[in-house]
Amino acid sequence: MSSVYSLHKITGVDAFTFNPADYSRFKFGDGHIAESFGHALANGFLEQHSNELRGGKQLVILPSPYFAIPTASYAMAAAFKKTINRYLAINRLPVAEEAKVHRYKTYSLDYGELDADSRLNLILNDKYYLDSHFLKGKLLIFIDDIKITGSHELVIRNLLKQFSLEEETAYFLYFAQLDHEHIHPRIENELNYYFVKSIHDLSVIIASGNFKVNTRIVKYILNAEFTAFERFITRQTAAFREQLADLAISNGYHEMEEYKNNFLHLLTITHQNTQIWLSTYKKDNAQTLTSPNLP
Known part of the structure; x- marks a missing residue:
């Protein structure tokens, strides 16, 4: 059984219920914003799904796949875990564990610039791995920052089948989700670079006092x-x-x-x-x- 939850819905090219400049800073390593996004996502999720968590099943939080350098959503997932664990501890439930969706390939292309077909073709050439022995019998929470075409979610769903985990309860959580089929996927790229227009804009984020390096930053600089x-x-x-x-x-x-x-x-x-x-x-x-x- 699986379910999808997103804190924000994007219904138009200018219809944002969150600050796009903050989102851009988050994608480029602003740890303060990553924490605020993660806490907000956890609180929104608890408002709708706290009953499911009270069943006592062990939770496992899995940020978006990465090879060696985490994605921006890793920092958001860490803040999400803090808030969820406080709720679980207060209710005397097992605190959440963390696992990794292993990824064994990386590329230089900017994913946010691609259309739906190109995105799918790109990530289907990647190799992924889940530790099925560790995840079996647990409630799985996959966290990503944004859902545009659903390509990454499709990969995870296929992985669950591949590793015989399709019967486990799984949630796919997003800070934001594109909710209009006629908006081009490049809106993700527009959000990514809403604040960061050049490499020099990174200096403000790096000096913010809570900088979290991620793969996007490393690629952008190089x-x-x-x-x-x-x-x-x-x-x-x-x-x-x-x-x-x-x-x-x-x-x-x-x-x-x-x-x-x-x-x-x-x-x-x-x-x-x-x-x-x-x-x-x-x-x-x-x-x-x-x-x-x-x-």
Whole structure:
């Protein structure tokens, strides 16, 4: 059995019951907004589904799939879990567990720019995994920030069947959902970049005091025009640059041609400032790439 809940419905291109600038900041790592979204989603969900939670079944919260770097919804799911756990504890119910939808492929394309068919074709080429032994017999809550075409939800539903979990109670929760079939899916991209118009807008979010790095941020920075990237990255702390380089490597972005120039420059200045070195890396059947400023 499965059910879908969304806190907000998008019924028009300008019909938002939430602040689109806040949503854009959330997508690019504003932890304060992620927390407020997560708490609001949990409270809205409890208003409609608290009776189902009182059955005493073990809850498991699963943020949207990711490989090594979490998505923006991971921070929102963490805040959701806090609010849900307070409710469960007060009612002397088992507190929620957390699990991961493992994803084994990543890409450089901006998902929000694609139409419905392109989205589906892209994610169907990914590989996913669920720990069926851990999830069996539990109430599953899948959390994502927005539902536009339902492609990701379809992937999860297929995964539940693949891992013999289709009989488990599952909820698909979204902060917002597109509720008008004639609105183009690119509205997601418009929301994503409502506040962030250039790489330099990220500095405000990074300095906000509760910055949560995610895969969108890493890709956006590495894909920036080189002059803008160079100016932006030199203004960041050494710790931020080191974290960015390590995260890029963990998700395989160092092997993507689109990110090559910015990544090598990042390695150069990271080496100079922290003495952490990575002089070369190889792609299968490709020429070794070397930063000229590294030994």
